[in-house]
Amino acid sequence: MSSVAFVIIAVLTLSAALAAATLQKLMHAALSFAVMFVGISAFFFLFGAEFVGLVQIFVYIGAVAVLIVFTILLTRYDVGKVRGFSWGGVVVAIAVFGGLVWAISKTKLVSVAPSQVEPLTVQRIGELLMTNYVWPLQCVGVLLTAALIGALILVMEEKS
Amino acid sequence: MPTLSILLVVSAALFCIGLLAALSRRHAIFILIGIEMMLAAANLNFIAFWRFAPQPAQPTGVMVAIFAIAIAAAEAAVGLAMVIAVYRHFRTTNVDQLDQLKG
Numbered sequence: 001m002s003s004v005a006f007v008i009i010a011v012l013t014l015s016a017a018l019a020a021a022t023l024q025k026l027m028h029a030a031l032s033f034a035v036m037f038v039g040i041s042a043f044f045f046l047f048g049a050e051f052v053g054l055v056q057i058f059v060y061i062g063a064v065a066v067l068i069v070f071t072i073l074l075t076r077y078d079v080g081k082v083r084g085f086s087w088g089g090v091v092v093a094i095a096v097f098g099g100l101v102w103a104i105s106k107t108k109l110v111s112v113a114p115s116q117v118e119p120l121t122v123q124r125i126g127e128l129l130m131t132n133y134v135w136p137l138q139c140v141g142v143l144l145t146a147a148l149i150g151a152l153i154l155v156m157e158e159k160s
Numbered sequence: 161m162p163t164l165s166i167l168l169v170v171s172a173a174l175f176c177i178g179l180l181a182a183l184s185r186r187h188a189i190f191i192l193i194g195i196e197m198m199l200a201a202a203n204l205n206f207i208a209f210w211r212f213a214p215q216p217a218q219p220t221g222v223m224v225a226i227f228a229i230a231i232a233a234a235e236a237a238v239g240l241a242m243v244i245a246v247y248r249h250f251r252t253t254n255v256d257q258l259d260q261l262k263g
Contacts, residue, residue, distance in 0.1 A: 006162040010170045017174055017197055021181035026189060033193050040174075040200050047211040052203075052225045059229050064196065064236045071189060071240045075247040089184025093176040100172035109164050109212075120219050125226075133223055140230045147234035151241035 005046060013039030026072045034065040051122055164212045168205065175201035188246070188253045192239045199232045 016039060019032035037060040044053030129137050178197030181190055203225045210221025247253050 003162060006166075014170065014173055014177070017177040020193055020197070021177050021185070021190075026187065029190065029193065033196070036197070037200065040204060043204060044207055047207050049207050049210070049222050049225070052207060052222055052229070055226060055229055056200075056203075059233050060196075060200075064233060067236060067240050068189060068193065071243055074244055075189075075253050085186070086184045089180050089182075092183055093180035096179055097172060097176040100176070101169055104165055104168045104172065120222060124219070125222065128219065128223060133227075136223075136227055140227055144230060144234050147238050151237045154238070154241040154245045 009039055009042045009046065013043070027069070030065060030068045030072060033068065034061050037061055037065070048119060051120070051125055164208060167208045167212075171201045171204045171208065174198075174204065186254050186256050188243045188255050189240075191255065192236065192243070195239075196232060196236060199228060199235075203228050 013036055016032045016036035020029045020036055023029040023032060037056060041053040041056045044050070044056060175198050178194045178201060181194030181197060183194075185191060185194070206221040206225045206228070210219065213221075243253060246258060250258060252258070
């Protein structure tokens with residue numbers, strides 16, 4: 001785990017996140033959002049959680065970013081008209097950040113250096129999903145089905 | 161070599177940028193983007209704590225991150241569907257103008 005890669009990825013992720021949060025044009029913000037998720041996936045690869053990184057790329061860049069772009073195109077009428085920005089949110093965010101950094105600096109961590117971790121194979125994840133985590137897996141399946149059916153019903157044409 | 165504290169600070173910064181987007185933007189899609197950012201920051205924390213845990217560690221952090229990604233995908237689908245439904249009804253996505261309970 002090299003420091004240079006860490007710094008590069010951290011700068012990329014945070015600047016893309018800041019761009020996604022502050023850019024006025026929705027489409028640019030959506031693209032910055034996708035770049036931010038590339039950065040987060042790079043973090044996961046750096047930490048040895050390759051499977052989660054891949055899932056993150058598939059789900060967020062493949063599905064969620066495309067969904068967001070579709071929604072922007074479907075609600076195009078008032079793109080550029082909604083320009084409000086409240087500075088109260090900035091104050092709250094900075095205050096929360098200060099509080100979190102204070103709490104992190106006060107906490108005594110169990111270990112600060114990354115320990116030698118044995119690689120987590122996809123086979124192991126699959127075995128765990130089918131044994132220890134089988135009930136959460138089923139619940140997530142039901143939840144995804146319900147959520148997608150609900151989304152379809154929400155966007156169906158209103159009969160009037 | 162990054163330490164756990166630096167990683168937690170990066171994750172906190174990402175969370176606060178998401179909070180900023182969710183609180184100060186008036187466009188509904190931006191609020192959803194902010195919420196997704198906060199979820200991603202939480203995932204980053206799970207993976208970091210798994211990676212920095214004393215070994216041998218159970219891969220609980222990885223499993224929680226996988227489930228969190230699934231839940232976030234469901235949330236994004238329903239949230240964007242709601243944005244489209246609200247836009248069809250009120251012809252706006254500005255959350256300040258959506259102040260009626262009765263359509």
